[in-house]
Amino acid sequence: MAHYDFQMPITEAQARALMVNDTVSLNGTLYGIRDATQIHMFDHGRKTRFDMKGHAVIHTAPNVKWVGETGATPSGYESICIGTTTSARMERFTRPLMEQCGVRIIIGKGGLFAASQKAFSDIGGVYLAVVGGAAALETTWIEQIEEVDLDDLNPESLWKFRVKDFGPLLVSMDSHGGNLYTVVNKAARDNRAAVLAALGVKSA
Numbered sequence: 001m002a003h004y005d006f007q008m009p010i011t012e013a014q015a016r017a018l019m020v021n022d023t024v025s026l027n028g029t030l031y032g033i034r035d036a037t038q039i040h041m042f043d044h045g046r047k048t049r050f051d052m053k054g055h056a057v058i059h060t061a062p063n064v065k066w067v068g069e070t071g072a073t074p075s076g077y078e079s080i081c082i083g084t085t086t087s088a089r090m091e092r093f094t095r096p097l098m099e100q101c102g103v104r105i106i107i108g109k110g111g112l113f114a115a116s117q118k119a120f121s122d123i124g125g126v127y128l129a130v131v132g133g134a135a136a137l138e139t140t141w142i143e144q145i146e147e148v149d150l151d152d153l154n155p156e157s158l159w160k161f162r163v164k165d166f167g168p169l170l171v172s173m174d175s176h177g178g179n180l181y182t183v184v185n186k187a188a189r190d191n192r193a194a195v196l197a198a199l200g201v202k203s204a
Contacts, residue, residue, distance in 0.1 A: 004017075008030065015125050019174050019178060029160060030055070031057045032057070032062060032082070034090070037156050037157065055103060056105035056106070056128075059109075062079065062081070064082075082161075084107065091113050098125055099119075104124065108129070120175045125175060128169035129171075141167070
């Protein structure tokens with residue numbers, strides 16, 4: 001288990017060096033993305049002006065406030081609360097995000113599934129977990145909303161955040177087949193079976 005401080009973007013080699021249970025902190029650019037963003041990008045063919053090659057995306061629809069474009073708020077938006085949403089709904093977008101946009105890191109909560117695990121292995125990427133309910137803390141790691149694209153989808157726009165020491169985040173799916181969710185799920189099932197057996201309860 002190791003800790004990595006990354007200045008974004010990163011290379012494929014850096015992504016493949018990460019293993020389940022490592023921790024990561026991000027600095028520089030982080031992109032916020034959610035269901036509608038990806039539906040428009042990958043189902044409807046909308047393009048973004050952002051270059052996400054080697055970057056990380058976080059599954060979020062942030063709570064922001066329009067304050068007007070100033071030096072301190074170049075996008076016109078001020079962060080109120082930027083939390084992470086459940087990733088499972090966005091499973092089908094992992095491969096196109098990586099193949100078409102060059103994304104290396106996906107951040108969310110709850111994990112992803114087999115198709116995403118295969119994409120991480122084939123292309124070189126990882127999933128970093130955020131603990132649910134940590135939105136207030138996450139918001140303090142975001143220095144500024146630098147730009148926003150596809151803003152007609154607000155709050156499910158494509159957000160460009162500037163972050164500092166964003167983390168530590170836990171590597172829960174890696175490019176080598178490591179998956180913390182399957183490990184924990186198996187352990188929970190084994191514990192359940194042991195408890196039922198100790199109680200004399202037959203399980204299917």
